Amino acid sequence: MAIFSKFLRLTSPTHGRLRQPQSLQATISLIAFVVVLLLRTRVVGLPLEALEGTRNILKSLVTIFTNSSSPNGYNFMKKQLSPVELSMVLQQLYVVSDDEESGKEKVDGKGKSRDTEPRKTLLVPYQNRLHHVPIRRTSQELIDRMEKHFASIPESSTYSSSAASTDPNTAKVKKSKALFDPAFTHTLYTLLRIAFPSTLKRPITTEHLLLLTHTGFLILRTYLSVLVARLDGRIVRDLVSANGWGFMQGLGLWFALAVPSTITNVMIKHLQSVLGVRIRGRVGGFLQDLYLARGGSGSSNSNSKGMRFYTVQGRLEGVDQYLTADVEAWAEGVSGLYGNLMKPTLDMVLFTSQLAKSLGARGTVLLFGTYWCTIRILRAVTPAFGKLASVEARLEGEYRAGMGRLGRESEEVAFYDGGAREKDILTKAYLRLIKHVNNIYKASLYTRCAISRIDANAGLQIRIAYEWTEDYVIKYLWSAAGYGLIAVPLLFTRATGPSIGPKPKIQAAIASRTESYISNRRLLLSLADAGGRLMYAYKDILELAGVTERLGIFGKELYLSGQAPERPQLEGEDDEDCIILQNVDIGIPGSDTVLVKDLSLRLKPGDHLMITGSNGVGKTAIARVLGGLWDPLDAQIEGDEAADVPEAKIIRGVVKVPGSDRMVFVPQRAYHPQGTLLDQIIYPDTYVEFTERAIPLESQPPSTVSPDRPDAFAFELDLDRIPHKHYLRLRLQYAISSNPCIWDTSPNAKEWRDVLSGGEKQRVGVGRMVYSLLKNGDKEGQKHRGWAVLDECTSAVSSDVEGRMYEYAKSLGITLITVSLRPSLMKHHKLLLTLNGPGGAEDESEGYTTPDGQEGADSVPGPGGWTLARLDSSTYQHTQKREEEELEERLREVEGWEKRVKELDALLRAVEE
Numbered sequence: 001m002a003i004f005s006k007f008l009r010l011t012s013p014t015h016g017r018l019r020q021p022q023s024l025q026a027t028i029s030l031i032a033f034v035v036v037l038l039l040r041t042r043v044v045g046l047p048l049e050a051l052e053g054t055r056n057i058l059k060s061l062v063t064i065f066t067n068s069s070s071p072n073g074y075n076f077m078k079k080q081l082s083p084v085e086l087s088m089v090l091q092q093l094y095v096v097s098d099d100e101e102s103g104k105e106k107v108d109g110k111g112k113s114r115d116t117e118p119r120k121t122l123l124v125p126y127q128n129r130l131h132h133v134p135i136r137r138t139s140q141e142l143i144d145r146m147e148k149h150f151a152s153i154p155e156s157s158t159y160s161s162s163a164a165s166t167d168p169n170t171a172k173v174k175k176s177k178a179l180f181d182p183a184f185t186h187t188l189y190t191l192l193r194i195a196f197p198s199t200l201k202r203p204i205t206t207e208h209l210l211l212l213t214h215t216g217f218l219i220l221r222t223y224l225s226v227l228v229a230r231l232d233g234r235i236v237r238d239l240v241s242a243n244g245w246g247f248m249q250g251l252g253l254w255f256a257l258a259v260p261s262t263i264t265n266v267m268i269k270h271l272q273s274v275l276g277v278r279i280r281g282r283v284g285g286f287l288q289d290l291y292l293a294r295g296g297s298g299s300s301n302s303n304s305k306g307m308r309f310y311t312v313q314g315r316l317e318g319v320d321q322y323l324t325a326d327v328e329a330w331a332e333g334v335s336g337l338y339g340n341l342m343k344p345t346l347d348m349v350l351f352t353s354q355l356a357k358s359l360g361a362r363g364t365v366l367l368f369g370t371y372w373c374t375i376r377i378l379r380a381v382t383p384a385f386g387k388l389a390s391v392e393a394r395l396e397g398e399y400r401a402g403m404g405r406l407g408r409e410s411e412e413v414a415f416y417d418g419g420a421r422e423k424d425i426l427t428k429a430y431l432r433l434i435k436h437v438n439n440i441y442k443a444s445l446y447t448r449c450a451i452s453r454i455d456a457n458a459g460l461q462i463r464i465a466y467e468w469t470e471d472y473v474i475k476y477l478w479s480a481a482g483y484g485l486i487a488v489p490l491l492f493t494r495a496t497g498p499s500i501g502p503k504p505k506i507q508a509a510i511a512s513r514t515e516s517y518i519s520n521r522r523l524l525l526s527l528a529d530a531g532g533r534l535m536y537a538y539k540d541i542l543e544l545a546g547v548t549e550r551l552g553i554f555g556k557e558l559y560l561s562g563q564a565p566e567r568p569q570l571e572g573e574d575d576e577d578c579i580i581l582q583n584v585d586i587g588i589p590g591s592d593t594v595l596v597k598d599l600s601l602r603l604k605p606g607d608h609l610m611i612t613g614s615n616g617v618g619k620t621a622i623a624r625v626l627g628g629l630w631d632p633l634d635a636q637i638e639g640d641e642a643a644d645v646p647e648a649k650i651i652r653g654v655v656k657v658p659g660s661d662r663m664v665f666v667p668q669r670a671y672h673p674q675g676t677l678l679d680q681i682i683y684p685d686t687y688v689e690f691t692e693r694a695i696p697l698e699s700q701p702p703s704t705v706s707p708d709r710p711d712a713f714a715f716e717l718d719l720d721r722i723p724h725k726h727y728l729r730l731r732l733q734y735a736i737s738s739n740p741c742i743w744d745t746s747p748n749a750k751e752w753r754d755v756l757s758g759g760e761k762q763r764v765g766v767g768r769m770v771y772s773l774l775k776n777g778d779k780e781g782q783k784h785r786g787w788a789v790l791d792e793c794t795s796a797v798s799s800d801v802e803g804r805m806y807e808y809a810k811s812l813g814i815t816l817i818t819v820s821l822r823p824s825l826m827k828h829h830k831l832l833l834t835l836n837g838p839g840g841a842e843d844e845s846e847g848y849t850t851p852d853g854q855e856g857a858d859s860v861p862g863p864g865g866w867t868l869a870r871l872d873s874s875t876y877q878h879t880q881k882r883e884e885e886e887l888e889e890r891l892r893e894v895e896g897w898e899k900r901v902k903e904l905d906a907l908l909r910a911v912e913e
């Protein structure tokens, strides 16, 4: 700073002639100072990311190098890998380090214990090399800490429509002064706490350092601007007074000053981008981790999985837009806003103080008067940028979702030849977006009307009118005011200067006035520029408010999605390996429809249950409740009683299920992740986890059948044909000869769901179920492997293989809960649960009713009712008899059909003749 004040003194208008050695010294010192600052910034700013991750990377590398049991035995130290090696190494996706990340602190009986997770390092291929990127996970502590901040975000007073609203035309846009909106400031504060996480242990993070360096350069730029203004005045003074040597000196200084000025500008931009990326990483990472984190459970026996990514879909539309475009826009907005706000504010303060010196009290008052007028005018014409940005982001999300849907369902659409229809749908979404964007930019003649009233329906949002006013005010009004202000000292204060007297004295006075005019004019122009930037920043804040509101709502909804209601515990039940449903009402979430009423079930290992009933009666709904995706409804209390029962006393049904390692679901629609065929079987395990559990595949002879390798059950489930088929049909990513495991096949540039047939997908699904229950190995003395809920997951499998699959699963000690409409599957089960459905009585679910006169059958009659019956040989006989009767009835109709065929033949012959 000493150097700057020296420089300032040298170039100040009151300073006399510059002495050469001093000016040279000052210039050299200044350049040296900036270079040192730059070097420091490079050290602090650029490799900071690397420095921060170095510890993790080093640890991960040490683990990798020393880990002799690293999968496939690949030498990770190799600098460059061949494509084959690379793809083989990449199959494991990440490596696990020995050290653990601190997670949530749990309080157990013995005191506090840490719920820790191992650190993971992603293997990222880049230019045929393997890069190790440590996965930074948001700590559970931060997720818990931020909950109260998101929960307390007030309802926005700026916007009358919520972010979940889909129709922009119904959204009434209020004239926004979002700057002072409590919802905006609170959400901004909350998100900034995530972007700049500061704990007692680690108060300064990389983001803080980046911000500090950025601030340093912003201050430097303001200083440099003042120097440039002063130098400008000095050069013109020397020119007017025909001082050639002074002019040359000034020009030299000008070039010297240009070096730090340009470098400073570049650094500001660079640091802003780096800061933007860091903020995006922090906030995006937090929201993504929260999105994928499990929610809290109401009580210890609650089976709710609290999967936020599942639950939130029912609460918000276009979740991907929030997580991608909105987070990016917010990060860029915040990092840009800091510079756009900080620099002009600094400029305004510094330039005003500099100007005030030469303008005097009167000029300073006039200067502030100009500020006040400008703010009044621009505030009056500022449209609701926040709301406009928010609606734009939503429409963008809808258009994007439409594109995603078409990509996902392309085959189905192609079968239906639905291209034209899809085009209409997408065009509609696009036009809605474009219409809105056009509205924002629309030039309207009704400027006055638009200025006074912003209405989304009228389509009169006029960004252009705003920008016109802004330009007029900042460029022309301020310049005119500037001339007036400069005139003050010239015409009044210093006008008393010598106009008569010796010639050199008059010339010196004119030169001094010119210098003062040029310096002040440059300062005023810079001031106008700073004012303009501040106004732009105001507009940016309004736009940022829109995205901030969306992210606030998203975070709040994520936290709400993870909440599970308090559920009552089962008294005196200590058998962990059983399924109990007690007085459970099941209904569609968010609606009054009760699908299954008062369901009570108690299943022990070996109680294979089949759930049946017509379409839409709620069979899958039961699976969802067992899986913890849906919560049972609160008990229905009707009539006068309802008013007397306090909220806390409402009895909720009890659902007790074994832990997730003992219970596996095979849903109706198969899911196929990216990866090899093996990845399809072992999902959600990774290759690393699989290899840790399995006996190395290479060390086993191909004929060995063991539960630890997929081939063990591949034969039983008729899966073993798939790899061979695909080996022949698909181009493999890497040579099979180098790896005897035929399961390493991957479809090239295609997804498994497009490659596998319907039946193959279902077989893979069952294979995944068997792997999931076998992978934990035998627990001591435990014959029962666990529970499998199969939701019509064999409907496309041929009946012979289907029967084999069921028998194989049962032989492994798996208890089956099957949702199916196929009576042929009854023989594999012991219990039959028949559902009536919400609008149906028993007779409506013809074909699935419990055999008449079945003893010991539990049931609830009427709509939402059900019947639970034990299946035995008599039942199978009964079912077969029913099937036989049905077929015989159909056969009886054959006579009639034959008669009709004869009639038609006769008619045809008559026509031909």
Ligand SMILES: Nc1ncnc2c1ncn2[C@@H]1O[C@H](COP(=O)(O)OP(=O)(O)OP(=O)(O)O)[C@@H](O)[C@H]1O
Pocket (backbone or CB within 6 Å): 588, 589, 595, 613, 614, 615, 616, 617, 618, 619, 620, 621, 622
């Ligand atoms: N997320 C949801 N939102 C609204 N309604 C739903 C939702 N999921 C299911 N339903 C409705 O709940 C009812 C029961 O659905 P469910 O999937 O349990 O039927 P199902 O008995 O398994 O039928 P199917 O034999 O056709 O598979 C259906 O009417 C369905 O439309």
